Amino acid sequence: MSLPSMLFNALARRLSCCFPLDENDVRAVERLCAVPRRRVAARREFLREGDRPGHVHVLLEGWACHQVMLPDGRRQITAFHLPGDILWQPLGEARMDFSILALTPAIIAPIPTSALEAVAKAHPAIATALALQNRVAEAVLRRWLVNVGQRAAFERIGHLFCELHHRLHAIGLAQGNGFAFPVTQVELAEATGLTPVHVNRVLRDMRRQGLIDLENRVLRILQLRALAQHALFDPAYLEPHGHHSAAPSP
Amino acid sequence: MSLPSMLFNALARRLSCCFPLDENDVRAVERLCAVPRRRVAARREFLREGDRPGHVHVLLEGWACHQVMLPDGRRQITAFHLPGDILWQPLGEARMDFSILALTPAIIAPIPTSALEAVAKAHPAIATALALQNRVAEAVLRRWLVNVGQRAAFERIGHLFCELHHRLHAIGLAQGNGFAFPVTQVELAEATGLTPVHVNRVLRDMRRQGLIDLENRVLRILQLRALAQHALFDPAYLEPHGHHSAAPSP
DNA sequence: CGACTAGTTGAGCACACTCAAACTAAGTGG
DNA sequence: CCACTTAGTTTGAGTGTGCTCAACTAGTCG
Structure with a gap:
């Protein structure tokens, strides 16, 4: 902070x-x-x-x-x-x-x-x-590929939400767990390799599970820990300092 | 050459x-x-x-x-x-x-x-x-994301084959349209976000259509033009020289 | 020869897609 | 001010691409 x-x-x-x-x-x-x-x-x-x-x-x-x-x-x-x-x-x-x-x-x-x-x-x-900022941007791109290549719809969207929260928090644009989120569902679909209809259904499920609250272009992550866990989010790739945030896979 | x-x-x-x-x-x-x-x-x-x-x-x-x-x-x-x-x-x-x-x-x-x-x-x-090599590597990564996010299985594999042929040709490791190809079907699946079983079926279809010939770790692209067209392959992203190989989308 | 790796094929299933139709909210113009 | 448009979201019904599970073949190596 x-x-x-x-x-x-x-x-x-x-x-x-x-x-x-x-x-x-x-x-x-x-x-x-x-x-x-x-x-x-x-x-x-x-x-x-x-x-x-x-x-x-x-x-x-x-x-x-x-x-x-x-x-x-x-x-x-x-x-x-x-x-x-x-x-x-x-x-x-x-x-x-x-x-x-x-x-x-x-x-x-x-x-x-x-x-x-x-x-x-x-x-x-x-x-x-x-140079490090550039390196992080590349790591993010790589992570998106992993997302779209290996993860199910729920995980993809969850991972993206966690990533954006982390990045916004780092630059002071996230108050608590909420932040302005100008991305439409169509764009969310184009970012995650899904269809807008399916994105909508996944968002509905996330809301029902009490994980997020998204309306009027404001996203609030109600259970960050649970969402990150479900989406297998590990912020290590966003940190160019060499700290390890979590143990890698065994 | x-x-x-x-x-x-x-x-x-x-x-x-x-x-x-x-x-x-x-x-x-x-x-x-x-x-x-x-x-x-x-x-x-x-x-x-x-x-x-x-x-x-x-x-x-x-x-x-x-x-x-x-x-x-x-x-x-x-x-x-x-x-x-x-x-x-x-x-x-x-x-x-x-x-x-x-x-x-x-x-x-x-x-x-x-x-x-x-x-x-x-x-x-x-x-x-x-610096330019690094830039190209990033462009390739971006293209892979487009591949996995937007393309059907056939296109993904076709696009990958075209990319590798192009890159191998540039460094003199492709004789004509054939080249050594050490990647297993499991690895091909892990690269394209598909299952090995489905990769196998797509390869079978490509063979039946006479597009490729793949055996004993040697890949031969029999109809490069047709494959590139079917996979929407445009090599512009591989060229750091600023030449335009094809017109972008209208 | 058995063990292992890579490839192949079949049958059934499901996640995500397609098509279609409401519905809401915001903006535009008569 | 209200009809009209447009962009965005929501829901339903049916479908299909690609997945899962499983079995089998062929080649290779110790």
């Missing part, structure tokens, strides 16, 4: 979850974000597969997601992003292999790649934090 | 698929790999979830895979790795969130992190190639 109170900048707050930053680092991050912001409406796809954006895109406010569309219209959401997350970082000639969509009205900081590189060079702690 | 004939080093060959290396770079990569090799038997899990290995692990010969095990024994393969791939790169205090298993007898080069960093600093092309 109680993040250092000076951390009003979303990126600095997020990075200091990955690696400790001193006041100097934090100020450098804040300066980095002092660029003309880009405001994006909810449900707008503001970066597209095939694009080659010239800036590092940092999400300062709101939720966003990564998605891949198949030619026949099927759609897979491959990541949810929260304030402080880096949505895309240009690298060489590489094109984006997915699109980015805002899930709420969002505020983006488009940072010149050169500026980020300069700051990373001058502040090793920031460079480390950025 | 015809890779530069001097590229006998698997890592150099792989990296030069991502970004052009000159002779100097190639020699630096070769020196980097001049460390005591680690030989691993087939089916040995040689790096485990929770470990914090001190070296960069490069696969020089053979196949390997990443896998995540759930406490109840379910297992998801999250990546296949081919010669020249980087299996794991230490970063800060981060622990591995998956295990690495050899699928054939394999040869690994454990490279000190500091040595790799020094070479990357002295050879910007190598640094770029490494």
Whole structure:
């Protein structure tokens, strides 16, 4: 709890979850974000597969997601992003292999790649934090694959709820066990590889079991321990510090 | 075809698929790999979830895979790795969130992190190639999620075959449309989120349709175009050069 | 030769899908 | 202000893809 109170900048707050930053680092991050912001409406796809954006895109406010569309219209959401997350970082000639969509009205900081590189060079702690954040994002993606590949519908949704709660809590956006949850059931289905109808039924079951309470875009996890246990959620993959939260499988 | 004939080093060959290396770079990569090799038997899990290995692990010969095990024994393969791939790169205090298993007898080069960093600093092309390889690995992971989340069994397996053919071809390990394929049906099932029984039936159908020929650990794709079309395979995500191989969805 | 691993096939079942129809809430325009 | 639209959620009924359980074959190795 109680993040250092000076951390009003979303990126600095997020990075200091990955690696400790001193006041100097934090100020450098804040300066980095002092660029003309880009405001994006909810449900707008503001970066597209095939694009080659010239800036590092940092999400300062709101939720966003990564998605891949198949030619026949099927759609897979491959990541949810929260304030402080880096949505895309240009690298060489590489094109984006997915699109980015805002899930709420969002505020983006488009940072010149050169500026980020300069700051990373001058502040090793920031460079480390950025690399670790990237590593965690990859671990989350891997976990989603495990989810969709191995788990039943109930577990998939439960695991996703636990993951989001954990991440929101880390950046101070979860009051207790409740938090704003702007994801529709259709999007939840596209993220978990299920159909919207089935997602609805699973949510109904979770409510009946008293595990969650979800209405008006607010999700409250009533029995976090039970939900995590049922979904086989182990937050170790979200911690880049090398602490072990639980013993791995025997 | 015809890779530069001097590229006998698997890592150099792989990296030069991502970004052009000159002779100097190639020699630096070769020196980097001049460390005591680690030989691993087939089916040995040689790096485990929770470990914090001190070296960069490069696969020089053979196949390997990443896998995540759930406490109840379910297992998801999250990546296949081919010669020249980087299996794991230490970063800060981060622990591995998956295990690495050899699928054939394999040869690994454990490279000190500091040595790799020094070479990357002295050879910007190598640094770029490494970053791009990493980016491609992430794109492959994302595609696997799309596969398992959105595609039917036939498409999943077809897509995987197309991906592996493409990657093997790039490093010169596919003669025509045939290549050594050491993956068992059980492993194929664990990679695609299916059961071994169902994988078997899908393979039977593919054979009956004359799409593939798989026996004695050799896979031959008889109708690459047809298979790619049926599996909605678009290799754009495997190319870090920014070329567009096909138009994205309309 | 027995033990083990990998692959193959059959029969029956179930989890999640499809199709279809209400229903609610919020926004829009006449 | 109310009809109308649209997006999101909810429920029912029937279906099918892929799963489970089980048995059997073929190859390999000690």
